[in-house]
Amino acid sequence: xxxxxxxxxxxxxxxxxxxxxxxxxxxxxxxxxxxxxxxxxxxxxxxxxxxxxxxxxxxxxxxxxxxxxxxxxxxxxxxxxxxxxxxxxxxxxxxxxxxxxxxxxxxxxxxxxxxxxxxxxxxxxxxxxxxxxxxxxxxxxxxxxxxxxxxxxxxxxxxxxxxxxxxxxxxxxxxxxxxxxxxxxxxxxxxxxxxxxxxxxxxxxxxxxxxxxxxxxxxxxxxxxxxxxxxxxxxxxxxxxxxxxxxxxxxxxxxxxxxxxxxxxxxxxxxxxxxxxxxxxxxxxxxxxxxxxxxxxxxxxxxxxxxxxxxxxxxxxxxxxxxxxxxxxxxxxxxxxxxxxxxxxxxxxxxxxxxxxxxxxxxxxxxxxxxxxxxxxxxxxxxxxxxxxxxxxxxxxxxxxxxxxxxxxxxxxxxxxxxxxxxxxxxxxxxxxxxxxxxxxxxxxxxxxxxxxxxxxxxxxxxxxxxxxxxxxxxxxxxxxxxxxxxxxxxxxxxxxxxxxxxxxxxxxxxxxxxxxxxxxx
Amino acid sequence: xxxxxxxxxxxxxxxxxxxxxxxxxxxxxxxxxxxxxxxxxxxxxxxxxxxxxxxxxxxxxxxxxxxxxxxxxxxxxxxxxxxxxxxxxxxxxxxxxxxxxxxxxxxxxxxxxxxxxxxxxxxxxxxxxxxxxxxxxxxxxxxxxxxxxxxxxxxxxxxxxxxxxxxxxxxxxxxxxxxxxxxxxxxxxxxxxxxxxxxxxxxxxxxxxxxxxxxxxxxxxxxxxxxxxxxxxxxxxxxxxxxxxxxxxxxxxxxxxxxxxxxxxxxxxxxxxxxxxxxxxxxxxxxxxxxxxxxxxxxxxxxxxxxxxxxxxxxxxxxxxxxxxxxxxxxxxxxxxxxxxxxxxxxxxxxxxxxxxxxx
Numbered sequence: 001x002x003x004x005x006x007x008x009x010x011x012x013x014x015x016x017x018x019x020x021x022x023x024x025x026x027x028x029x030x031x032x033x034x035x036x037x038x039x040x041x042x043x044x045x046x047x048x049x050x051x052x053x054x055x056x057x058x059x060x061x062x063x064x065x066x067x068x069x070x071x072x073x074x075x076x077x078x079x080x081x082x083x084x085x086x087x088x089x090x091x092x093x094x095x096x097x098x099x100x101x102x103x104x105x106x107x108x109x110x111x112x113x114x115x116x117x118x119x120x121x122x123x124x125x126x127x128x129x130x131x132x133x134x135x136x137x138x139x140x141x142x143x144x145x146x147x148x149x150x151x152x153x154x155x156x157x158x159x160x161x162x163x164x165x166x167x168x169x170x171x172x173x174x175x176x177x178x179x180x181x182x183x184x185x186x187x188x189x190x191x192x193x194x195x196x197x198x199x200x201x202x203x204x205x206x207x208x209x210x211x212x213x214x215x216x217x218x219x220x221x222x223x224x225x226x227x228x229x230x231x232x233x234x235x236x237x238x239x240x241x242x243x244x245x246x247x248x249x250x251x252x253x254x255x256x257x258x259x260x261x262x263x264x265x266x267x268x269x270x271x272x273x274x275x276x277x278x279x280x281x282x283x284x285x286x287x288x289x290x291x292x293x294x295x296x297x298x299x300x301x302x303x304x305x306x307x308x309x310x311x312x313x314x315x316x317x318x319x320x321x322x323x324x325x326x327x328x329x330x331x332x333x334x335x336x337x338x339x340x341x342x343x344x345x346x347x348x349x350x351x352x353x354x355x356x357x358x359x360x361x362x363x364x365x366x367x368x369x370x371x372x373x374x375x376x377x378x379x380x381x382x383x384x385x386x387x388x389x390x391x392x393x394x395x396x397x398x399x400x401x402x403x404x405x406x407x408x409x410x411x412x413x414x415x416x417x418x419x420x421x422x423x424x425x426x427x428x429x430x431x432x433x434x435x436x437x438x439x440x441x442x443x444x445x446x447x448x449x450x451x452x453x454x455x456x457x458x459x460x461x462x463x464x465x466x467x468x469x470x471x472x473x474x475x476x477x478x479x480x481x482x483x484x485x486x487x488x489x490x491x492x493x494x495x496x497x498x499x500x501x502x503x504x505x506x507x508x509x510x511x512x513x514x515x516x517x518x519x520x521x522x
Numbered sequence: 523x524x525x526x527x528x529x530x531x532x533x534x535x536x537x538x539x540x541x542x543x544x545x546x547x548x549x550x551x552x553x554x555x556x557x558x559x560x561x562x563x564x565x566x567x568x569x570x571x572x573x574x575x576x577x578x579x580x581x582x583x584x585x586x587x588x589x590x591x592x593x594x595x596x597x598x599x600x601x602x603x604x605x606x607x608x609x610x611x612x613x614x615x616x617x618x619x620x621x622x623x624x625x626x627x628x629x630x631x632x633x634x635x636x637x638x639x640x641x642x643x644x645x646x647x648x649x650x651x652x653x654x655x656x657x658x659x660x661x662x663x664x665x666x667x668x669x670x671x672x673x674x675x676x677x678x679x680x681x682x683x684x685x686x687x688x689x690x691x692x693x694x695x696x697x698x699x700x701x702x703x704x705x706x707x708x709x710x711x712x713x714x715x716x717x718x719x720x721x722x723x724x725x726x727x728x729x730x731x732x733x734x735x736x737x738x739x740x741x742x743x744x745x746x747x748x749x750x751x752x753x754x755x756x757x758x759x760x761x762x763x764x765x766x767x768x769x770x771x772x773x774x775x776x777x778x779x780x781x782x783x784x785x786x787x788x789x790x791x792x793x794x795x796x797x798x799x800x801x802x803x804x805x806x807x808x809x810x811x812x813x814x815x816x817x818x819x820x821x822x823x824x825x826x827x828x829x830x831x832x833x834x835x836x837x838x839x840x841x842x843x844x845x846x847x848x849x850x851x852x853x854x855x856x857x858x859x860x861x862x863x864x865x866x867x868x869x870x871x872x873x874x875x876x877x878x879x880x881x882x
Binding site for chain 2: 091
């Protein structure tokens with residue numbers, strides 16, 4: 001057992017790779033612009049990191065990948081699948097049909113039609129009505145005439161009883177073929193029909209993007225003779241197997257932010273800190289509390305859609321090395337647009353015609369870029385006062401974000417990570433100290449590489465005080481089983497979180513139990 | 523005044539504040555109200571004093587578990603159907619409906635019923651906040667008969683309950699709701715305009731809308747949400763409240779004793795606040811001393827966003843602002859406190875108003 005692992009981060013601008021050994025020492029690290037086909041960027045950065053580490057590709061035992069591809073696809077409404085929604089639970093409301101309260105453009109990009117049929121369960125698992133298979137069959141033949149690429153099925157109280165969702169999935173597979181992508185809501189979301197359905201619909205919309213990312217990765221690994229087990233990072237910073245990730249891409253949506261925060265904690269050795277990750281397209285400001293990610297509270301909106309899974313609690317800013325600076329007389333303004341992975345073509349220092357924040361930082365000597373194609377002399381004519389003004393704007397926006405995320409009134413250390421973080425000054429208000437750890441430009445990939453593999457169970461149980469212990473034992477066992485199914489090594493799994501929430505305004509003792517377990521990749 | 527889409531959006535926040543930590547998440551009820559108003563047009567808000575003395579008003583509400591409602595998404599027409607059932611029982615037509623409970627999701631139940639039924643809604647309710655039981659309301663305190671009560675489920679099942687005793691109505695309605703799977707939509711306490719004037723907390727829907735508007739504007743302006751909120755209450759029949767503490771949640775017990783502990787920071791450093799809750803926040807103790815009790819509003823705001831928090835949204839480590847607001851005179855008379863004061867919730871302490879601390 002060599003124990004080498006490869007951590008990768010496929011971001012909007014760059015693809016990063018790090019090679020680490022069993023003791024989590026960084027042996028090699030590299031960066032390459034993300035390519036539209038995903039695979040090329042992976043190849044290039046992986047090859048460079050591997051040759052730097054002089055580890056043989058065959059010795060890599062596991063590959064952990066974090067990506068913002070899914071989030072970017074939703075935000076940009078690009079490459080989304082056309083989704084059909086099936087809701088089981090008539091006469092439950094048709095007044096609030098699937099896709100209600102979605103941003104219109106996202107809806108236009110992926111809504112393929114919806115149907116509501118009879119069925120569903122009570123909170124204690126008794127059926128409200130039998131699944132109306134005849135109506136479902138009619139809905140499916142209607143769906144057949146539409147150009148659907150994916151279907152999401154949501155049934156009333158499916159987190160308690162899964163039978164109707166599973167039966168409906170069988171019928172979909174029979175009608176559309178065994179490989180047709182089907183998302184079952186109980187596998188993704190928890191209680192709350194609208195939020196769970198939204199999560200399932202977003203997931204269904206992402207299957208093409210997920211296939212592209214997973215395909216690119218598989219091709220790159222195969223070609224380099226890496227036969228390692230492969231994992232994708234998810235929202236809470238833990239990992240799941242590649243096959244899980246292609247089935248549940250929506251669970252990777254917050255992984256970019258989660259990885260940078262965890263990576264920054266690892267690189268700095270700090271368990272409590274503010275993390276500022278300045279990438280090419282965006283900046284995350286988040287917090288590490290006692291070594292854990294702080295998670296969002298209550299419902300979260302993703303790309304404008306209300307969902308109920310938890311994502312890292314970060315402030316994200318449309319701000320990065322590729323952000324476009326607009327000059328208006330003596331004033332500088334930072335636009336929301338970024339040149340993204342075209343930085344090395346469009347930015348002034350590379351001979352392009354777009355003035356970016358990277359150019360401003362280069363002109364002031366705040367940033368060093370190793371790329372031979374980048375020539376600082378191209379910036380000689382630039383007004384440095386304007387550059388300074390642009391960077392002052394960046395500082396102001398980041399300090400505002402620090403104010404939003406910081407805990408209590410004691411000032412914490414700010415750990416600066418990300419490729420463009422060097423353009424930030426030595427001093428930031430709201431923090432006690434600014435720390436720039438080594439390898440900071442690879443924090444995301446490092447965060448992916450150190451992830452544990454996790455599983456979770458979030459279910460409703462009706463139990464009396466006497467059955468509590470017994471119930472918890474069952475739920476814990478299920479969570480451990482989930483972690484192993486997601487790819488954790490059986491001997492290493494332990495429980496990381498137990499949360500019990502009694503249901504309010506109900507006479508019976510119904511309790512929502514959530515258990516998370518995680519272990520080392522197998 | 524009419525309630526249209528912007529008012530509904532503001533009411534989401536205002537109703538949560540009035541819920542005092544309980545009353546359920548408002549999102550789904552808000553969506554249902556929005557869909558109803560989109561299809562049927564804005565709902566007219568009738569001031570209590572505008573009501574003719576002999577006008578019939580039938581209040582409406584959702585009863586049961588909000589979480590179950592969030593799974594078994596209703597159409598929003600169930601409460602209207604209960605109202606029609608009560609009308610049939612009485613052989614009379616209602617001029618308007620009104621909320622029984624303005625705190626939480628039930629602020630929207632009556633509005634939604636009103637929209638679907640093309641009825642106006644009375645600007646007031648029977649609690650001025652959220653309470654867990656049907657007889658815990660000023661309607662009951664001031665001798666309005668709850669009967670007949672109609673309960674309708676989203677599956678279309680319907681039950682009519684009659685009893686001369688309001689607490690018995692609560693028991694029977696609760697059992698009916700359990701039989702319907704944990705959630706039902708009711709119409710109860712049918713009354714005349716004269717009774718509405720004597721037995722309701724007036725102006726609470728428009729107050730909820732104003733509070734929400736203030737919170738939204740504080741969010742836009744990035745100004746302190748508590749100030750705007752307290753000012754709005756001070757200009758209403760509720761009166762001047764105060765911030766009890768700003769700090770971080772350090773303890774949270776949800777099993778037997780339900781209690782949240784907050785340690786103060788900055789100007790509240792070294793102070794500890796303990797809030798006991800059941801579904802709503804009920805008793806606030808500052809350094810061991812009771813400073814505010816039910817029926818006063820004890821509200822947690824999320825420090826970073828300024829948004830009101832339900833008790834189930836509280837998490838250890840979370841930064842919060844806790845404030846307390848007195849409630850209108852009609853809710854703190856001896857008769858009222860006997861029905862929903864601290865003792866009605868099993869506490870041995872007497873009612874205590876935050877006003878006593880405000881004047882110090």
